[in-house]
Amino acid sequence: MQKSKIVSFGEIMMRLSAQGFQRLAQAQQFDIHFGGSEANVTTALAHWGVSSAHVTSLPDHALGHKAANYFKQFDLDTSHIAFNGERIGIYFVEKGSGVRPTKVVYDRSHSSFSTAKPQTYPWETILANASWFHITGISPAISETAFLACLEACTLANKLGLKVSIDVGYRSNLWQWGKSPSEIMPQLVALAHTIVCSSWDSAAMFGLGEPGQNFAEICALLYKRFPNLQQILTTTRTQLSASHNQLTGHLWQASTGQVLDSPTIDIPDIVDRIGGGDAFMAGYIYGVVKQMPAAQALHFAVAASVLKHTIEGDINQVSVAEVQNLVQGDASGRLNR
Amino acid sequence: MQKSKIVSFGEIMMRLSAQGFQRLAQAQQFDIHFGGSEANVTTALAHWGVSSAHVTSLPDHALGHKAANYFKQFDLDTSHIAFNGERIGIYFVEKGSGVRPTKVVYDRSHSSFSTAKPQTYPWETILANASWFHITGISPAISETAFLACLEACTLANKLGLKVSIDVGYRSNLWQWGKSPSEIMPQLVALAHTIVCSSWDSAAMFGLGEPGQNFAEICALLYKRFPNLQQILTTTRTQLSASHNQLTGHLWQASTGQVLDSPTIDIPDIVDRIGGGDAFMAGYIYGVVKQMPAAQALHFAVAASVLKHTIEGDINQVSVAEVQNLVQGDASGRLNR
Amino acid sequence: MQKSKIVSFGEIMMRLSAQGFQRLAQAQQFDIHFGGSEANVTTALAHWGVSSAHVTSLPDHALGHKAANYFKQFDLDTSHIAFNGERIGIYFVEKGSGVRPTKVVYDRSHSSFSTAKPQTYPWETILANASWFHITGISPAISETAFLACLEACTLANKLGLKVSIDVGYRSNLWQWGKSPSEIMPQLVALAHTIVCSSWDSAAMFGLGEPGQNFAEICALLYKRFPNLQQILTTTRTQLSASHNQLTGHLWQASTGQVLDSPTIDIPDIVDRIGGGDAFMAGYIYGVVKQMPAAQALHFAVAASVLKHTIEGDINQVSVAEVQNLVQGDASGRLNR
Amino acid sequence: MQKSKIVSFGEIMMRLSAQGFQRLAQAQQFDIHFGGSEANVTTALAHWGVSSAHVTSLPDHALGHKAANYFKQFDLDTSHIAFNGERIGIYFVEKGSGVRPTKVVYDRSHSSFSTAKPQTYPWETILANASWFHITGISPAISETAFLACLEACTLANKLGLKVSIDVGYRSNLWQWGKSPSEIMPQLVALAHTIVCSSWDSAAMFGLGEPGQNFAEICALLYKRFPNLQQILTTTRTQLSASHNQLTGHLWQASTGQVLDSPTIDIPDIVDRIGGGDAFMAGYIYGVVKQMPAAQALHFAVAASVLKHTIEGDINQVSVAEVQNLVQGDASGRLNR
């Protein structure tokens, strides 16, 4: 039971969404949500009863505290959130339908997270009771200070024997601070135990493989370069329309050298697909923490991600029982009286 | 034209729904609707021009009167609603989407309907001009007093020559008052002329047949036990997702001993499926009242039910012409200028 | 660059819509939009950067000015809108879903547009810098004065060498002012260069061909009667449900005597189909203005129309780049970060 | 108990209101209410348990029936509403605040009420069980047919021994049909027993007295001209701002030749003042029906009117007990647990 906390580090943003299917140009009101790729993972875990904490920086004003307070309802430990800097990053969303995609306008530059000094975070204290540390490829892409904080935390986590996971997902609109991902990401992935990495990510960030290449081959290349890796995950998403996708999960394990494929689950009538990847990561960590067999953890991860698509906002507000129900094959949406 | 009124008896509840696809945990507002399985039937009939009344008990405060007044807009006769007791039953709904089901939280215990004494209702007066009396298996499941009122009313209705219909639908979360359905329901069904009863209901309530057994066989068993029965109805619902179902109606008639099957109608893009079964019952009664041939009445019932799935709230706010249009095969949703 | 303005003439109405999937009978609020078949065309063009103006009459009160001001955000030239008469036409909309169609209740009689005298509009000035003049079959159906204004404008446009386009679409609920379309529409179409005309329109308005007849044959008949015509357009709409259609465009050209067919595009999850035909017309004019080859202009028109179905309100608030993306085959609705 | 129904006749309009304190120019939604000066009176009475009916014409479409159904929740008898004509009159409202007044834009011309033929209404049947008939000066101002219906009904009511009341309130924006109020109103007032008439009305409609003249003098002049009159009522409204008024009622009785003045009641924080005059009329009729002494009926009328200012919409949705509470002097707004 000791040292069992899952800790994540990354930016929390305010999400302002046009209502219904309005475009940003039409919006008269914005719905307010909060999220962040890393916080979405630990918040789902906390909501599922796994002790979890998130670390970030937010401005010390009404909106910064609103953001931090938002996560308390899910039992996420927010005691390591630092209040400094000037602003909370914002992103504006309009929901697509049919052939029209969902669109995002980012306004995240100069955020408290991006300007916070690495020494803001007392990692020794933060990681003292932790068993797992999670980041993504977004944080090192934001600013040099954010990268340095990631590096310090991952190094310490490694040294303390925590599992380190990184969702490396490449975002081409970031990486403005002077370094390319291929200069930076290998330093972090070398410290990781579990990563989420597609062939597109692998090619863009590490120059390994080709976009679209067979995942098992990609994993072999990654493992050769980063022998610390024990698991590599990715998903295949078939996009029939903005409102209808299909999702399959893939898991490579160093222990077997094999790739497991989950069942493909249909996702009709998507309500909100933002946070779907984070729900997959959270589901997988949940499976590992609960010592599920690998295939079951992968299936749980995909089902959790699919259910996230039916929930408004970044946070996967579904229960473990609901995920298990879908894992057991009930996708009927039958009325629960 | 005399003694032509359709009368129903049962609880009216306030339905509080989370907005859009929000979960109850996310809701900041509730939309307010009113409904009840039996009142939904007579309200649809009243809305379609068939003289109808509903009998129930509601608390004598702002919300009880709000509930009663709500039904007046549909021309339902509410003059026999009694005001007594302490509270109106409430149910809370969150709408599902895709693989996530719609969920209901009930808060109906201790309602005015459940506590009202049987003598609250002057059945001689109420049924004086009626030709049909309708209840469901929900009312006797709520409380002993509600059961006794049902029994008294059905007995009198039978004596007065009214047709008595019962939608026996078994609700496992009720029946808390000390008796099992198999002790109670036979007393009522013995008085009925028309019932809605699936193989699951038959097995659970009467110990007749197996869940999923062939409907004609179930009907034979039911008829043997309840020789008063003239019609037995049920529907087959294929649940592709929370948002996409398919519906077929089935009608057994004592006069032929045969089961008629309606065409199967596709229900894409479900707006609100609560009340779908009640719309089926209302549609069938409408067909009988209008002296449609049996197959046509059944088809009308299914079409009415399908259209209900496109309407917010419990009440089937569609016109007879709209149902007829669907019966005639136009499911195209073509714009009506 | 000279004389390049696209000018349209027709009624602007206030559209009051029930929210979500509520019926008009259920509505507690109306959402407010403005639109008109002809203004929808030029507003899309203005929004796409093509200099465009719309001409109409509106009442000189808060709602008339609200209507006119609404279009300024799209850079439509509203300087020729006249303020006179008593009221703005209104139409009330409830959105259908699945098997239930969208319904419209019109309240457009006695509008400023219908009562404005033909001399209200200084056509010499209005058309001075124009290259294209667009009307529909709705305006001459509204009132004699509206017809006379159309006739005067088309005649002058023809004389000045403008291209004249008419979407002849027959509306059976109009034409109340004493003349039948077959007495009136030929006078206008004789002046047109481009029309949108289905076999149903052709049969109803000109007595040419049969409803449902092969489009090439219809075009041959129309061309024989109206030898001025250079292009005839129409669409085929397959209506799977109120929420799911498919659309194909067809273009006949006098220069070839042949009919081109666009690819068929699927339209799942329709948000709002009103204005879809106007978006097709706007797309085609855009293609011609930008000197696209005919097949490409037709494809652009269909794609523009399909995207309109994903937008709330009458106006096609999508960008040229978004239409081009769909023309290039991306209907995946992939998230745009 | 016989012949005790209160019957009113007049136009019912759909009221579309900008939300909060938005101007019409800013509105994105309209709140929907229904009302009409005469219907507001009988609806309040029905809501207070006095058997009442309203007579009007509405269009036979979704909005006409929505209007009629709206009043059923208040137990108003709507069985004499005729469905004919083309449209329901609409008025658009923006709520003022402080120094900015509430504004109304009318769109009521060509309504079903204004075009209905006098023979639409079977007055013999309608008035058969009535004891009181109420109209206002608005109906005869709308159209000749509406005037003729008023005249026929008042004449018959008089003949049948009903009390006839007229709120003569002059509306300068009406009277477009060719006659001036002074040609018309005397014919109706000659048939009345009770009128509401200020010095401004008297001067404008009958050429009697001066605007602002002492009310007792006005009453003397009116009585001399219309010796049938038994009661003349008016109110004095002090307008401190759009949100703060004060109201006093005045009642002249033929039996005494004296004017009674009610206490002045303060109206801070006005929520909605439309319908305030109708609430005064309803309150007075209620007092008479309940055989209150004249001063008490007047006080009840003023208190009812004051409470109406705290209610959204045209209808005075307060209880008799609430009015009585204010009559007894409790204007404290003390929380009712």
Add this chain to the structure above:
Amino acid sequence: MQKSKIVSFGEIMMRLSAQGFQRLAQAQQFDIHFGGSEANVTTALAHWGVSSAHVTSLPDHALGHKAANYFKQFDLDTSHIAFNGERIGIYFVEKGSGVRPTKVVYDRSHSSFSTAKPQTYPWETILANASWFHITGISPAISETAFLACLEACTLANKLGLKVSIDVGYRSNLWQWGKSPSEIMPQLVALAHTIVCSSWDSAAMFGLGEPGQNFAEICALLYKRFPNLQQILTTTRTQLSASHNQLTGHLWQASTGQVLDSPTIDIPDIVDRIGGGDAFMAGYIYGVVKQMPAAQALHFAVAASVLKHTIEGDINQVSVAEVQNLVQGDASGRLNR
């Protein structure tokens, strides 16, 4: 710093409010808030940085957890909330304006709090680190089990040397469980150190003094009866209208035998007065905890209460700095840029 936690015990209810100034009869949506007289006190304290916990019972379903999670955003310790029973108490609110009072409809019977057994709460553990225990006169009025839990907790708190405060406020619509307040409340007040008690409460609950009697006299009577008491508080509320009150605080201290009066603060433009009394209690406890002089603590309490009237919902979401600003006399509402 040890044993410094403030602990409260009492029912948490879901509050469902009609929007704006709508009556319950008009509401189409309810706004959702949570509150409870005792939880409101500790939640304000937690929000102000004083370590605080609340103890209650809630049902173990979506709404019970929603209620508990709601308070986490304010840093209230909810770890002692028990999940049992069937329902969460609900109260429905319509906001008054001007002469129309705010009205409440309670639906709290049979709640989890009312049915929870006294042994539900491990008081030894709960009070282990506490310095202050707070209840109100509502809990013992709800049920015998709730009274017994209060008695057990107060007795233990007394034994452990905690300060015990009771807001005795008499609610005439409670006390249905078989005992009168005068049989019950003295047992609790005998254990209290600080109470809020008006002359009305004193007369109704203890038979001491007369309603409206001088507060110092009341305090003398109470002190004689309950010699444990160190402080007695009350407020004087002048109710000019539902939207405009004035508030003065009064504090009697055993140490001086004198009554201190706070300045009277004007409360124009009330947004929501529910929870105003709880805010007063919280303010006073804050003052004591922060060791303010008595007059200053009283002034802080009144200012906190006044500010609560400007906040939607039961919780006093203002900062200490904002209260201090009002204490220092700035009631100008000057814009804070």
Add this chain to the structure above:
Amino acid sequence: MQKSKIVSFGEIMMRLSAQGFQRLAQAQQFDIHFGGSEANVTTALAHWGVSSAHVTSLPDHALGHKAANYFKQFDLDTSHIAFNGERIGIYFVEKGSGVRPTKVVYDRSHSSFSTAKPQTYPWETILANASWFHITGISPAISETAFLACLEACTLANKLGLKVSIDVGYRSNLWQWGKSPSEIMPQLVALAHTIVCSSWDSAAMFGLGEPGQNFAEICALLYKRFPNLQQILTTTRTQLSASHNQLTGHLWQASTGQVLDSPTIDIPDIVDRIGGGDAFMAGYIYGVVKQMPAAQALHFAVAASVLKHTIEGDINQVSVAEVQNLVQGDASGRLNR
């Protein structure tokens, strides 16, 4: 008629407001408005029919264009708005009530306006047809580049003979770019013809006079320092509460050396006070443009400002007739039918 355009220069921000009286911490939605102190002035003028343009920089994305398009409905010339930089400044607002002030959280750093290079704006072209140029003390406080653009524009305007007005209003939360206002503002005011400047501004920005000093004395000091000045304006605002202010205008003229005082106008029931000062400036410019006598222009300015307090959003959406009505003394808020 030539060179008559009023031109303003300054930042346009997106304003996101909590709804009703919610605090930012409570908000679930933000209402979206756009405004800026300088744009508010010219937008009011354009709305009143005075040819006006605004110059600014906005980001070239959906929100930047949304902002620019917003102003087109008011007929403001936006053709000189430049699209560059990364973000639009945002400010978040919660509306106060009674003793609780309205609060603003700014998030305007790094906006397109603040980073735009001075050469962004082709002042020769922009000012070619202008007669008046208006800025405020906010722009030079934002960044050095914004100051340099102001300086260049004011210098050119002066050279071209335009009137230059500056609302010098000191904002202590700006001026972060390295210079103090006293180093910067004198360079601009030396080029001005008309300024708005209180004694607080004068003391803070120019070291002239004392806060609260007699306005005539302040004007004398300012005139001595800036002999170009022809008019100095200010207002006295009495703040009774967040919802109730009173406003008086003051105008010093070089031609007389005297200060004129406007009547004091009461502002009860404030809807939105942001933009009140800009409405005063716009009103004064309108008076000058329309060649009103000075006292009348001043009265018009105050009345315009008072009316702005009744309007949601930054823009003074009232008509000239409405301002004139208030100037003529009608503050009764009498219903306009």
